[in-house]
Amino acid sequence: MSSEQATETLLQVDAISLSFGGVHALVDVSFDIRKGEVRSIIGPNGAGKSSMLNVINGFYHPQKGTITYQGQARKQMRPHDAAAGGIARTFQNIALFKGMSTLDNIMTGRNTHMSKSLFWQALRIGPAQREEIEHREFVEHVIDFLEIQSIRKTPVGRLPYGLQKRVELGRALAAEPTLLLLDEPMAGMNLEEKEDMSRFILETNDEFGTTIALIEHDMGVVMDISDRVVVLDYGRKIAEGTPLEVRANQNVIDAYLGVSHD
Amino acid sequence: MVDSSESQGQTFPQLLLQRLNHDAERPAMREKAYGIWQTWTLGQIGEEVFAFAAGLSNLGFTRNDTLVIIGDNRPRLYGAMLAAQSLGGVPVPAYQDSVAQEIQYVVDHAEARFIVAENQEQVDKALEIREQCPRVERIFYCDPKGLRKYDPQIVMDIQTVMASGREILEANAEAVVSEIQKGAGSDTAIILYTSGTTGRPKGVVLSYENLLVTARNANAFDQITADEEVLAYLPMAWVGDNAFSFAMGLVAGFCVSCPESADTVAQDLREIGPTFYFAPPRVFESVLTSVIIRMKDAGRLKRSLFDHFMKVAKKTGAALMDGQPVSTWDRFHYGLGELMIYGPLKNTLGLSRVRVAYTAGEAIGPEIFEFYRSLGINLKQLYGQTEATVFITMQPDGLVRSESVGTPPPGVEVRIEDNGEVVYRSPGVFKEYFKNPEATAETKTPDNWVHTGDAGYFDDEGHLRIIDRAKDVGKLTDDSMFAPKFLENKLKFFPEIKEVVTFGDQRDFVTAFINIDLDAVGNWAERNNVAYASYQELAAHAKVYTLIQDCIEQVNQSLAQDSHLSSSQIRRFLILHKELDPDDGELTRTRKVRRRIINERYGDLIDALFDGRENCFVSTEVMFEDGRQGRIEADLEIREAAVSSERVRAAA
Numbered sequence: 045m046s047s048e049q050a051t052e053t054l055l056q057v058d059a060i061s062l063s064f065g066g067v068h069a070l071v072d073v074s075f076d077i078r079k080g081e082v083r084s085i086i087g088p089n090g091a092g093k094s095s096m097l098n099v100i101n102g103f104y105h106p107q108k109g110t111i112t113y114q115g116q117a118r119k120q121m122r123p124h125d126a127a128a129g130g131i132a133r134t135f136q137n138i139a140l141f142k143g144m145s146t147l148d149n150i151m152t153g154r155n156t157h158m159s160k161s162l163f164w165q166a167l168r169i170g171p172a173q174r175e176e177i178e179h180r181e182f183v184e185h186v187i188d189f190l191e192i193q194s195i196r197k198t199p200v201g202r203l204p205y206g207l208q209k210r211v212e213l214g215r216a217l218a219a220e221p222t223l224l225l226l227d228e229p230m231a232g233m234n235l236e237e238k239e240d241m242s243r244f245i246l247e248t249n250d251e252f253g254t255t256i257a258l259i260e261h262d263m264g265v266v267m268d269i270s271d272r273v274v275v276l277d278y279g280r281k282i283a284e285g286t287p288l289e290v291r292a293n294q295n296v297i298d299a300y301l302g303v304s305h306d
Numbered sequence: 307m308v309d310s311s312e313s314q315g316q317t318f319p320q321l322l323l324q325r326l327n328h329d330a331e332r333p334a335m336r337e338k339a340y341g342i343w344q345t346w347t348l349g350q351i352g353e354e355v356f357a358f359a360a361g362l363s364n365l366g367f368t369r370n371d372t373l374v375i376i377g378d379n380r381p382r383l384y385g386a387m388l389a390a391q392s393l394g395g396v397p398v399p400a401y402q403d404s405v406a407q408e409i410q411y412v413v414d415h416a417e418a419r420f421i422v423a424e425n426q427e428q429v430d431k432a433l434e435i436r437e438q439c440p441r442v443e444r445i446f447y448c449d450p451k452g453l454r455k456y457d458p459q460i461v462m463d464i465q466t467v468m469a470s471g472r473e474i475l476e477a478n479a480e481a482v483v484s485e486i487q488k489g490a491g492s493d494t495a496i497i498l499y500t501s502g503t504t505g506r507p508k509g510v511v512l513s514y515e516n517l518l519v520t521a522r523n524a525n526a527f528d529q530i531t532a533d534e535e536v537l538a539y540l541p542m543a544w545v546g547d548n549a550f551s552f553a554m555g556l557v558a559g560f561c562v563s564c565p566e567s568a569d570t571v572a573q574d575l576r577e578i579g580p581t582f583y584f585a586p587p588r589v590f591e592s593v594l595t596s597v598i599i600r601m602k603d604a605g606r607l608k609r610s611l612f613d614h615f616m617k618v619a620k621k622t623g624a625a626l627m628d629g630q631p632v633s634t635w636d637r638f639h640y641g642l643g644e645l646m647i648y649g650p651l652k653n654t655l656g657l658s659r660v661r662v663a664y665t666a667g668e669a670i671g672p673e674i675f676e677f678y679r680s681l682g683i684n685l686k687q688l689y690g691q692t693e694a695t696v697f698i699t700m701q702p703d704g705l706v707r708s709e710s711v712g713t714p715p716p717g718v719e720v721r722i723e724d725n726g727e728v729v730y731r732s733p734g735v736f737k738e739y740f741k742n743p744e745a746t747a748e749t750k751t752p753d754n755w756v757h758t759g760d761a762g763y764f765d766d767e768g769h770l771r772i773i774d775r776a777k778d779v780g781k782l783t784d785d786s787m788f789a790p791k792f793l794e795n796k797l798k799f800f801p802e803i804k805e806v807v808t809f810g811d812q813r814d815f816v817t818a819f820i821n822i823d824l825d826a827v828g829n830w831a832e833r834n835n836v837a838y839a840s841y842q843e844l845a846a847h848a849k850v851y852t853l854i855q856d857c858i859e860q861v862n863q864s865l866a867q868d869s870h871l872s873s874s875q876i877r878r879f880l881i882l883h884k885e886l887d888p889d890d891g892e893l894t895r896t897r898k899v900r901r902r903i904i905n906e907r908y909g910d911l912i913d914a915l916f917d918g919r920e921n922c923f924v925s926t927e928v929m930f931e932d933g934r935q936g937r938i939e940a941d942l943e944i945r946e947a948a949v950s951s952e953r954v955r956a957a958a
Contacts, residue, residue: 184340193338
């Protein structure tokens with residue numbers, strides 16, 4: 045892990061509160077993500093982890109608080125601004141184009157980097173074709189990186205779950221993100237798939253210097269790959285620190301195991 | 307096209323030098339990378355080989371040093387073999403899927419100071435090995451992914467070594483060539499470690515002569531030319547890949563393609579469309595299974611077309627290929643099938659251009675073998691081993707059988723020992739087992755005859771049949787050979803029979819224990835109104851006995867066709883009241899029969915089979931699945947099976 049370079053703050057969330065009607069999904073949550081680190085957000089079910097990711101991503105608009113990304117503070121961010129600003133993500137429930145091939149799905153991740161208008165892209169001639177070839181080359185590197193050459197032309201809907209997750213990571217990587225948000229990248233995977241995925245996450249962080257924020261339930265994985273962890277429970281931040289610190293924190297143990305009331 | 311008689315280099319690097327004079331622009335290898343087939347001309351390969359050799363020599367690699375190579379089939383790894391050979395060193399490819407300890411044995415035994423590892427996975431293994439084998443000085447890698455943070459003093463990019471080599475070659479262009487000229491045909495070309503089912507792997511030392519002469523003979527045998535397309539996808543550590551892709555490729559001058567990754571072989575096969583193809587039986591088997599499964603899922607029209615034309619193919623295909631007379635109507639019918647079914651099917655499998663295909667390693671099921679041949683794929687069998695540089699016998703075109711493995715090709719002599727063991731002598735006979743003179747002496751006689759450890763015989767057509775491991779083969783009292791596994795496998799081809807144990811060593815005739823297959827026989831019982839409540843009851847049913855008797859008599863008939871095996875016909879048998887079970891120690895966990903335990907447990911039954919009793923009481927202790935012990939008792943019937951007569955034998 046690249047802790048030596050993880051000093052500059054990439055993203056700062058300040059006193060974020062988000063509610064849906066009377067439900068308080070997030071209450072006064074603040075933390076930061078440093079450049080080049082692997083930051084995990086953990087917590088029991090319904091703790092507000094995905095909401096937090098959706099706020100960072102600009103999908104939800106918090107009622108209170110600010111987000112500072114790359115030195116620019118903003119109250120609201122729209123998803124396509126986030127994407128243009130170098131934030132890519134994967135979803136808890138895979139959101140790929142099922143009928144399209146792996147290659148095409150990953151190609152869509154290049155969209156923010158394509159400069160030619162829809163007109164040229166549709167005709168696929170001249171400059172648009174040249175551009176597509178360049179992007180295809182990048183996508184092939186992603187395919188090579190994730191070792192999914194054998195499913196290059198396979199429609200994504202036919203792939204097993206673990207591979208679909210990998211394709212989704214590929215699409216996010218194709219955007220060459222500065223900040224990569226992973227929502228439960230290892231949910232529903234077997235041990236071998238989890239190990240593969242952990243390896244790819246670490247390699248992404250290592251090779252491309254991508255900052256990664258991930259939500260994960262598997263404590264073993266979190267402890268292994270994160271630089272720092274933030275723990276949410278009922279929408280509040282209850283702990284923060286290195287994996288070791290968090291594991292020893294009494295609040296965290298209580299939140300996960302429950303507290304006896306006597 | 308290169309005339310093979312022209313290429314008379316004594317070593318592979320010398321051959322490369324010669325071929326570079328006129329073939330430098332020819333494609334020599336292809337590799338699929340980033341979704342595109344990248345071609346390397348012979349000139350490019352040569353340039354990299356010399357650059358790597360120069361760089362390697364600069365790092366202290368000298369004559370007789372070994373270079374362990376671990377990885378999938380990659381042009382650079384084949385290049386690394388040539389580079390080591392150029393310097394008079396010895397490449398030692400290791401199986402890329404072995405765990406670190408297994409490779410450690412090879413590295414240790416071969417006394418390797420240098421390792422070429424394809425990627426991070428292999429580099430990690432090599433580093434793990436280095437902790438135990440401090441002798442390892444440097445590890446070179448081809449794919450830099452994930453390796454940025456490794457110690458550059460030990461783990462080096464192969465490109466860096468080549469770059470330093472290029473500088474040396476600029477100063478002294480002859481640095482490598484002069485080393486190559488020192489090579490002689492009797493030098494060691496390669497050490498291949500056999501995976502070895504028992505004990506430690508043995509390092510088979512092969513000389514350039516072994517490989518070159520064998521490759522030239524094999525090319526001549528099947529008219530292999532520079533125009534072949536070959537996909538190198540089997541492990542580089544296996545002698546077959548060395549012979550088929552490396553040696554025969556360099557000699558004939560054909561282009562060898564490397565798949566993108568181990569998972570993409572099927573697609574790459576289809577894209578390349580090889581003309582010369584090798585696969586072990588299990589590959590052919592799994593491809594056939596997937597075809598059958600996909601056909602079962604297909605629509606009714608497609609399925610019936612497939613079934614119809616496969617029947618036509620079975621009747622006509624192999625005969626057409628062997629050049630036997632076929633009626634005009636059958637030819638037309640087969641041609642129609644080729645248009646509608648066989649052609650598209652072969653195309654999907656990537657086999658439409660195959661001119662020669664080989665399988666070897668274990669017995670291939672006759673149905674599987676005939677399926678491919680009936681499609682018009684010239685699939686043949688060969689018998690060989692690492693110690694022989696592959697080839698001991700091969701099937702010539704037109705004389706292909708599913709049950710035998712052909713005749714010795716020119717230059718190979720094969721003899722059958724008194725105990726039935728196959729021994730051979732050929733130009734491919736290995737030099738020795740590396741650092742293991744005892745094993746060498748055990749296997750190879752001073753006048754170069756090699757013991758295979760396999761038992762076999764030449765059938766009436768003069769084709770070699772391999773039947774068993776020699777140590778398992780016994781003798782009947784009339785001195786004819788008794789090969790239990792061969793008989794058992796023959797019987798197990800019947801779906802009704804799950805397990806068989808045959809007896810006959812030092813006896814007058816052969817008898818058998820049969821285990822019925824509950825699924826197959828149960829299904830048969832339902833269709834034939836045979837009521838039963840338990841396995842034991844079904845096994846003892848008279849109609850089931852008749853069913854099994856029929857199977858045995860069919861086997862007896864086919865045994866009678868063969869003068870060597872006609873006395874191995876099964877005279878008496880019984881159906882066991884319980885399934886042989888690993889829990890009771892009767893089978894190994896991999897479901898191989900443990901004869902010693904069976905002999906102990908069922909001694910009385912075996913005696914009954916031979917002393918003419920018509921039934922025998924048996925009581926066996928069994929272990930139930932919940933761990934409780936219990937006893938099963940039964941009175942088993944013993945049946946006689948008809949033995950085919952001498953007359954049939956004479957006719958055959």
